[in-house]
Amino acid sequence: MASMSAWLAWLSHYGLLLVFLGAVVEGETLVLLSGILVHRGVLPFDWTVLAAAGGAFCGDQFWFRIGRHYGNDALRRFPRIARHADRVRPWLKRRADWIAAGARFVYGTRTVSPMLLGTGGYPPLRFVIISLLSATLWALLVVGLGYLVGNGAERLLGRIEHLELLLLTLLALAFLWWRFRRWQLNRNKENAR
Template structure:
């Protein structure tokens, strides 16, 4: 089942869940559904904002509650976590507002922020405003550029089989490289 089919079959529920789990792609496709008249604009923006808001609040709570747990400590060891904290320390309010727009920091940032002393109510307020702005932008992009998005997807469908084979080869090749490296490291 494709992402487009899920959105078509489940509408606002798919946008709600997808905006929290996946992000921009689902929300832009939600905007495309608005473009076609299958979803209404304001409810689509509302559920996209809600899904993103809930996901980020949950990740913030995870960082806050389990900051000393092994799971969070493993995440703290990542470069993205350090980058998120550095950016947060420079401009806390701006970073809380903008992390969802930063590729590579989207998931780790609310966890990192949760480990700081930022008050829960402040994160909640900024996160709600940011989620609404984010959802408005990406749903609108999908709605306004609907024809261009459809044209791009149409061209992609023509080469879908070639892309699938290419991705499969890349994944298998990457797996082999990882296994060979592990084997060489264990021998050294």
């Protein structure tokens, strides 16, 4: 097993890339953990927020463009997202700007809302601006919360020398859970055919 200093060196070099990718794909968990790493001095606060905001913004743009390009066919191609569409669709006509800004903060609507906004003809430039502001606020809040969690855990448990090992274990478990869920969903799709 690699030494803790080797893990920390690896995280200090590639951690921001992981934060970016985690914000694109997964969301809060990895970004929250990155805030704890900021507290521990492994990652810089400003660049971590920028990486998280950039990843969140890119994820929003991807799903918006999918919806805009493919229209309602996009929902047929992504049945998991289509299941959530009925929950969001009634709000789109009356509160599209609020949905564009707030979907990132509501569990289960982060992917479906940008896609539905894209299918519904929401103005692309307006979505870029609102998404950029929303992703930045979200990144500040989640990284900041992670920082506070790191501070609280340190105070509660005292100075833990191997907190990084715990964080790495949690990261590994989160990644394995994500891979298992993807495998499970793919297997279910194959069985349905």
